[in-house]
Amino acid sequence: MLQIEDLCVEVAGRPLLKNVTLEVEKGETTILFGPNGAGKSALLSTIMGFSNYEVTSGKIFFKGKDITDAPINERAKMGIGIMAQRPPNIVGVKLRDLLEIESQKKVLNLDELAGSIDMKRFLDRDINVGFSGGEIKRSELLQLSVQQPDFYLLDEPESGVDPVNMAQVGSTIKRLICNKKACAANDPDRKSALVITHTGEILDYLDADKAYILCNGSVMCSGNPNRLLKEIKTQGYDECIRCKLNLTQIQ
Numbered sequence: 001m002l003q004i005e006d007l008c009v010e011v012a013g014r015p016l017l018k019n020v021t022l023e024v025e026k027g028e029t030t031i032l033f034g035p036n037g038a039g040k041s042a043l044l045s046t047i048m049g050f051s052n053y054e055v056t057s058g059k060i061f062f063k064g065k066d067i068t069d070a071p072i073n074e075r076a077k078m079g080i081g082i083m084a085q086r087p088p089n090i091v092g093v094k095l096r097d098l099l100e101i102e103s104q105k106k107v108l109n110l111d112e113l114a115g116s117i118d119m120k121r122f123l124d125r126d127i128n129v130g131f132s133g134g135e136i137k138r139s140e141l142l143q144l145s146v147q148q149p150d151f152y153l154l155d156e157p158e159s160g161v162d163p164v165n166m167a168q169v170g171s172t173i174k175r176l177i178c179n180k181k182a183c184a185a186n187d188p189d190r191k192s193a194l195v196i197t198h199t200g201e202i203l204d205y206l207d208a209d210k211a212y213i214l215c216n217g218s219v220m221c222s223g224n225p226n227r228l229l230k231e232i233k234t235q236g237y238d239e240c241i242r243c244k245l246n247l248t249q250i251q
């Protein structure tokens with residue numbers, strides 16, 4: 001579904017991502033771990049096509065097509081959707097107006113959908129203006145619920161969300177990715193996702209298939225998400241970096 005090959009990215013002339021190679025297969029949920037400032041959000045922003053992120057070399061393929069230079073709207077039309085960490089405030093544009101554009105010709109009851117994640121009272125407010133951290137997450141989720149992409153980029157879905165709302169956010173994400181109430185790992189209707197998490201809380205709601213650790217703009221290792229999270233919690237990221245350096249020296 002998504003292949004990233006040897007990707008190097010700069011922002012304002014500063015290298016952020018260095019030779020990143022990773023793959024998310026169709027129906028697979030992949031986790032991205034890494035310390036603060038590692039470049040995780042930059043990677044998601046680059047996949048979505050945000051303009052600040054300049055690809056200096058390498059390629060991004062989505063559904064087999066080279067999208068490295070594709071504009072953001074084309075990527076969205078092809079089926080990529082994002083829950084950003086800090087989406088912008090959009091003064092003068094109501095959430096309902098955006099959702100109506102996003103829903104295009106889909107037959108959806110916006111009030112009912114918004115009500116299902118306690119967002120009905122936000123429909124006629126300017127997007128994100130004065131929203132709390134948890135409300136922004138639910139607003140992003142509501143937009144994804146309307147957009148119904150094939151591939152979800154989720155940037156720290158649990159950050160700023162209280163435990164009660166986390167159950168709602170987690171189960172909504174699960175429902176979106178499964179495309180119905182419950183689905184097996186090999187269900188053909190299962191959507192794909194690349195999810196950033198620090199705490200791993202979202203793993204209580206998702207059947208994650210694989211994880212990568214990104215440090216200092218480079219992929220250090222990949223493996224089972226729960227095993228990698230356990231290692232990060234016990235040994236931190238230093239062990240991962242040391243291991244990568246040793247491997248690189250041996251090669």
Ligand SMILES: Nc1ncnc2c1ncn2[C@@H]1O[C@H](COP(=O)(O)OP(=O)(O)OP(=O)(O)O)[C@@H](O)[C@H]1O
Nearest residue numbers: 011012016034035036037038039040041042043052
């Ligand atoms: N648009 C930008 N302009 C300047 N610097 C940027 C920009 N975007 C990212 N950076 C810098 O790139 C580095 C990586 O940022 P990024 O947000 O991708 O990290 P992250 O791994 O998601 O971190 P965190 O876990 O803290 O959210 C940081 O040092 C950040 O300040």
